[in-house]
Amino acid sequence: MAAQEQVHPTRQLQIKIHHTRDDPRYRLCKDAPETVKHIISECKQLAGNAYTERHDHVAGVVYRSICDEYGLNKPQHWWEAPVKVNKNDHAKTLWDFHIRTDKHVLANQSDIVVVDKENKRAAIIDIAVPNDYNIARKEKEMFRNIALLENRLKNAGK
Known part of the structure; x- marks a missing residue:
């Protein structure tokens, strides 16, 4: 729920609210401030693997439902x-x-x-x-x- 409410302890939050950090950049890409929004959907470092994996898991749920509807074999x-x-x-x-x-x-x-x-x-x-x-x-x-x-x-x- 902290991520949904945008209060997850990111570097950006530590700078703006707690004043305990100097560098707001995301530690993985160092391109943008570390915010929940950046981590969840904007980081180019995560785009190749993490976002694709999340997408494929969601698509897999839809795929398995279709397989059930048509009586097709599906992944176990x-x-x-x-x-x-x-x-x-x-x-x-x-x-x-x-x-x-x-x-x-x-x-x-x-x-x-x-x-x-x-x-x-x-x-x-x-x-x-x-x-x-x-x-x-x-x-x-x-x-x-x-x-x-x-x-x-x-x-x-x-």
Whole structure:
């Protein structure tokens, strides 16, 4: 709860409130003040691994629910990575899959694609785990990217 209330004992807080520190920079990247916001969602040092791991765990919860719905095999444990292609007679799922299009689309790497064979429909699922202040911007960006990808796929089918 301390992190949520922005009162976790970060270096920035120690300087502003307690006056016990001189350098506010985050000890890992030394690029910005050490704040909860920076640690949770802005640090470039954490972007490659920690944020990706958090994203994949959230996407894994969604993936396992989809597998349950369609009777697909799923990873036994939450920390296990899903298989790239999972299918049965009813559906097929693609995990972290590069979707090929006739023209280049910037966001063509979807987290989960579900192909419902019985209803002849497909769903592209993209997961984001933004910080509170970034939700609206991320949502807008994701809708734009999915619309571009959807448009390319529809045009390719004609």
